[in-house]
Amino acid sequence: xxxxxxxxxxxxxxxxxxxxxxxxxxxxxxxxxxxxxxxxxxxxxxxxxxxxxxxxxxxxxxxxxxxxxxxxxxxxxxxxxxxxxxxxxxxxxxxxxxxxxxxxxxxxxxxxxxxxxxxxxxxxxxxxxxxxxxxxxxxxxxxxxxxxxxxxxxxxxxxxxxxxxxxxxxxxxxxxxxxxxxxxxxxxxxxxxxxxxxxxxxxxxxxxxxxxxxxxxxxxxxxxxxxxxxxxxxxxxxxxxxxxxxxxxxxxxxxxxxxxxxxxxxxxxxxxxxxxxxxxxxxxxxxxxxxxxxxxxxxxxxxxxxxxxxxxxxxxxxxxxxxxxxxxxxxxxxxxxxxxxxxxxxxxxxxxxxxxxxxxxxxxxxxxxxxxxxxxxxxxxxxxxxxxxxxxxxxxxxxxxxxxxxxxxxxxxxxxxxxxxxxxxxxxxxxxx
Numbered sequence: 001x002x003x004x005x006x007x008x009x010x011x012x013x014x015x016x017x018x019x020x021x022x023x024x025x026x027x028x029x030x031x032x033x034x035x036x037x038x039x040x041x042x043x044x045x046x047x048x049x050x051x052x053x054x055x056x057x058x059x060x061x062x063x064x065x066x067x068x069x070x071x072x073x074x075x076x077x078x079x080x081x082x083x084x085x086x087x088x089x090x091x092x093x094x095x096x097x098x099x100x101x102x103x104x105x106x107x108x109x110x111x112x113x114x115x116x117x118x119x120x121x122x123x124x125x126x127x128x129x130x131x132x133x134x135x136x137x138x139x140x141x142x143x144x145x146x147x148x149x150x151x152x153x154x155x156x157x158x159x160x161x162x163x164x165x166x167x168x169x170x171x172x173x174x175x176x177x178x179x180x181x182x183x184x185x186x187x188x189x190x191x192x193x194x195x196x197x198x199x200x201x202x203x204x205x206x207x208x209x210x211x212x213x214x215x216x217x218x219x220x221x222x223x224x225x226x227x228x229x230x231x232x233x234x235x236x237x238x239x240x241x242x243x244x245x246x247x248x249x250x251x252x253x254x255x256x257x258x259x260x261x262x263x264x265x266x267x268x269x270x271x272x273x274x275x276x277x278x279x280x281x282x283x284x285x286x287x288x289x290x291x292x293x294x295x296x297x298x299x300x301x302x303x304x305x306x307x308x309x310x311x312x313x314x315x316x317x318x319x320x321x322x323x324x325x326x327x328x329x330x331x332x333x334x335x336x337x338x339x340x341x342x343x344x345x346x347x348x349x350x351x352x353x354x355x356x357x358x359x360x361x362x363x364x365x366x367x368x369x370x371x372x373x374x375x376x377x378x379x380x381x382x383x384x385x386x387x388x389x390x391x392x393x394x395x396x397x398x399x400x401x402x403x404x405x406x407x408x409x410x411x412x413x414x415x416x417x418x419x420x421x422x423x424x425x426x427x428x429x430x431x432x433x
Contacts, residue, residue, distance in 0.1 A: 021105035024097075028109045032131070040070035040093065041136045044113040046103055047077045050222045051298035052178075054079070054086045055305060057116040058195060060182040062090055067188040068138035074110070076103045085279060089196045111135070112143060118164050119157060120182045122146050142186050149185045165340040168321035178322050179304075193324065195305040203284035207256075207273065213382050214254040215375075216286060217243065217293040220263035221346070232262070232346050233356040234295050236313040241364035242293070243268035246371065250379050256289070258282055258299065290378055293371070296322050311371055315358040316345055328370050332358035 031042055047057045054077070065071050073092050076099040077083035084096040097106075107113045111128040115121050122143045132140035150157065156167040171181040180190040204210040219239050221232040231237075243255050243266055257269040258277065265272055277285065286292060286299065287306040294300050296317045300310045304324050311328040317339045323329040335358040338350040349356040 017101045018105070021102055024102070024106055025109040028106075032111065037135075040072040041112075041132075041139065042072040042074060042110065043139075044074045044076065044107055044110040046099055046107075046113070046115045047075060047083060048099070048117050050079075051082060051086070052301035053117060053298075054082055055195060055197075055298070055301045056178060056182065058086050058090060059179070059191065059193070060116060060120060060186075061087070061092075062195070063183050063188050063191045064139075064142065064186065065090070065092055066191060067186075068136060068142055071136075071139070074106075076106075082279065086195075086197060088198060112139065114146075116182065118160065118167055118178075118181075119153060120146055120185055121150060121157060142188065145187050146185055162340055162343065165318070165337070168318045168339075172318065172320040177320070177324075179324060193304040194307060197283055197302070197305050198280060199284035199287050200278065200280040201284065203277065203281035204288060206281070207271065207277075207285070209256065209271075209285065209288070212254060213290060213378075214256050215291040215293060216256050216258050216289040216299075217266060217269060218257070218259050218263065218297060218299045219266065219295060220259040220261075221295070221297065222262075231264075233316050233349060233359065234297070234346060236295050236315070236359050236362060236367075237355075238362070238364050238367075239293065240266045240268050242367045245364055245368045246375065249368070249372070250375060253375070253379070256285065258285060291371075291374060293367075300324070300327070309374070311367070311374075313359070313362060313367060315356060316350070328374065330362070330367065330370055333361045333366075334358060 028042060031039075035041075045057070045061065047054055061071075061073060071092055073087065073090065073094045075083050075087050075094060075096045077096060078099045080096050080098050084094075087094045087096065097103075107123060108126045110126070111131045113123045113126060115123065124147060127143065129140065132143065153167055153170060156163040156170070160167075168178070171177065171184070174184065176184040179193060183190045217239060219235055219237075221234050246253055246255070247268060254271075255266075255269045256271045257263070257266050257273060259274045261275060263274045265274060273282075273285070282299075283302060283306075286303050286308060289303070289308055292299065292303045292308055292310040294303075294310050294312055296312055296314055300312055303310050304326075309327055310324070311330070312323065313330050314322070315332055315336060318337045319329055319331050320337075335351070335356075338358075339345050341350045344350075351357075353360075
């Protein structure tokens with residue numbers, strides 16, 4: 001009986017999807033027939049991957065619109081809600097659909113359809129080249145350039161994602177990174193990292209962060225890669241030690257941990273928000289952070305949208321390809337850049353080590369040293385305008401959550417003098433760690 005019910009549900013979903021596809025196809029056909037010369041051309045875009053991949057794709061489409069003129073975008077993604085949230089930041093009419101259910105049925109209905117992932121390609125077998133030439137000649141030219149670029153990475157396209165590591169090396173050799181390779185393929189200008197992604201304005205108040213200075217830290221990975229894996233070679237396992245050392249140097253440093261189900265609690269962090277935020281709340285918290293400490297992850301891409309700097313501990317993924325130039329990018333002490341040398345690279349060390357040495361040999365002290373200059377300058381600036389006496393009266397007894405005990409104002413000046421010693425204080429902190 002259960003098998004019968006399951007089969008009935010599958011049939012119902014397929015029937016519903018077929019009906020929806022027919023309605024959408026009719027609307028697309030009607031629009032192509034009746035749209036005036038100034039109406040934006042409707043384009044189909046398939047996007048796959050995690051939050052970071054969707055952000056990179058959104059920047060590409062933003063720059064595509066800037067280069068060719070107005071477009072109406074139908075986005076097909078396996079993460080429809082994430083896609084709707086990110087692509088709403090574009091200055092264009094956007095509709096989002098479920099990729100697995102509708103893409104193959106509807107792709108032929110459009111005058112042009114793109115696949116945007118680590119690369120951007122055109123589905124040439126369904127392109128209406130004459131229609132593009134008449135309605136959107138600049139878009140036709142971009143489509144032609146993408147098709148001309150394709151032979152140089154054809155093997156990577158055919159074997160995606162298994163040759164993504166090779167693709168990253170090709171892009172790096174050409175002078176591009178993950179952030180702007182798509183624009184390089186299309187030969188259009190890169191419009192920068194900033195992206196006006198929607199955030200929840202009440203998030204800081206909800207979690208007690210309004211008006212307070214803090215840094216975020218994240219140690220998770222994309223659960224969609226392998227849901228059965230408890231951890232990943234991309235994850236730096238010693239962030240707890242890093243935070244503990246930073247707290248010795250900067251006792252009033254407020255550290256907020258963010259993440260979802262793949263993150264593990266960092267005991268030395270002040271506030272644990274793993275699984276406690278919506279995606280818009282997370283974005284608001286990242287947006288107002290002074291700094292984000294992380295592995296290579298989608299949150300690093302998100303932080304870059306708000307001009308928030310990240311300190312990124314790299315392991316198997318390529319620094320040259322994935323690094324944002326404004327970030328503190330820590331190259332692995334050994335090995336590294338082994339992503340996609342085999343299908344298990346993200347779960348097990350490609351060389352067979354129990355722990356990936358690219359991460360396990362990275363000392364917490366080296367991460368602290370990389371952060372020292374940034375945090376020392378920030379701490380000095382913060383101390384210059386927010387003394388204990390300037391805190392709200394209701395926060396003085398508990399130090400506004402910064403770890404200040406009552407009466408801290410007595411020694412606060414002395415602590416700031418010690419903070420000014422910089423390298424000497426860092427060395428002492430490392431000795432007593």
